[in-house]
Amino acid sequence: MIKIVSDSSADLPIDLIKKYDITLVPLTVTIEGHDYLEKVDLTPKEFFAKMWSSEALPRTSQPSPASFAEAFSQFSADTEILCFTISSGLSGTYQSACIGKDLSDAKVTVFDTLAGSLGHGLQITRAAELAQQGYTVDEIVADLMEYRENMNILVLLNTLENIVKGGRLSKFQGSLAKILNIKVLLERVEGGKVEIFEKIRGKKKFKKRVLDVIQERGTDFSSTIFGITHTGNEEDVEALKQELIERFRPKDIIVNYMGATMGTYAGKDGIIISF
Template identity: 45%
Template sequence: MQIITDSSCDLPKSYIDKYNIIIVPLNIEINGKNYIDGINLTHQEFYNKMAESPTLPKTSQPSPQSYIDAFKEGAKRAKEMLSIHLSSKLSGTFEGALSTRKMNGDKVEVFDTLSGSLGVGLQVLKACQMVEEGFDLNNIIEKLKEYREQMKVYVYLETLENAVKGGRVSKTKEMMASVLNLKFVVHVEKGYVKLLKTLRGKKRAISFMLEKLADENTDFNDRIIGITHCDCLEDAIKLKNEIVKRFNPSDVIITTMGPVIGTHAGHGGLLVCF
């Protein structure tokens, strides 16, 4: 079975290579110029260009041809394909894959993760591991649905700069938040991104996210925790160290947050998912 996903999954290249995953790239427009995620724009280049741009980058779903190419390649590799994508509530990526599948009649199932960044990536890894273990397609989809229901995604926002650029927050509110040192934690709920908590200071906000992990009362010994960061690796490593010390998970994956979610999180953002 061939696993396919889109570039919003933010999986490190080592995992993509290990499981031979096919990636369908999304598109980004920055300051009037168009880029293809992971093809002619790296994550670091994205953050550099975003910082220089007076306007918010725009992301769009993959082209129909990108899906067609991915499904054709997948069909060469395996009789069955499972295409796993960014939340349908956040992007048209899932619907694009679904439409292309119907047009081509390929033997491919399309799965909505109702998540973003490594929230997608961890579900892709789960599917890859089940393929290795010999699960059939129906069982993999059922297990993924259970995993999707259990998945938690929390995002710390260091700044509201991108929310201002995108018109979601006024400049006045941003200034007030800065003066009061207000930080925001959002989460993914049923595929949507929603504000969860407003706190005074970064330290309290990060502590709040760690408390949310503790509240789950989960044995993390056999769970992978994902961390993505918006060009703030040092903060991500500190967070990883604290998570390892407190929860001892089976593994912690750290990687940069890609353009799709990073556009909205902004510089200094941190995402934790499990």
């Protein structure tokens, strides 16, 4: 029997978490001195409401090794555990899970998704489906390594306000970007880190460029599942979803709120597209 465990940053809809019986190990979110367990004490909607009203950026902390060890130890000795974590290029969660594995007596394979949000989540659902089809852990990992390598993750920043708050951009640069209506497109690069891909002026040009970039990444999307997460801009995301359906005819599109880990930096009206 294969059991899937993940940290809470995967941003999978609750129905998929239940469908595949996924165990989540929560990250800790700190807002104005108060600690919350992600998606336990604080829903994504509640998180964004608190973040918009806070002067300082929230902070997220990886689960402790003991938290992972406790999650692993709840299963029977004959259970094989496949644990997924947010990219090691973005967080220390992978290392924490590896230490948790050593602290437990369970049979655990820890897999670094080199992704965040639904880029992480799509790898979980793929693994869960393969497990249901009778694949072994080694076979699943081999498949996922190829899937992970070919995955595209685009981060659409509508505003740079949170980047300024986080100290990654000066207030002057942030103000200039706002005045010039500059939107920023980032992408996942080697090592699971995120870097600027392009800066585009104006919302209409930004939207067109994102769709063109997706087109450049493939010709046949009939077997592709898109994952879209957002920070509360449901109208924009629904329009984007319809554009993707009409233009690319994908196999499926999963839409959900972004969690605290990626949402902190995506900011107001941020979107992440994984495929």
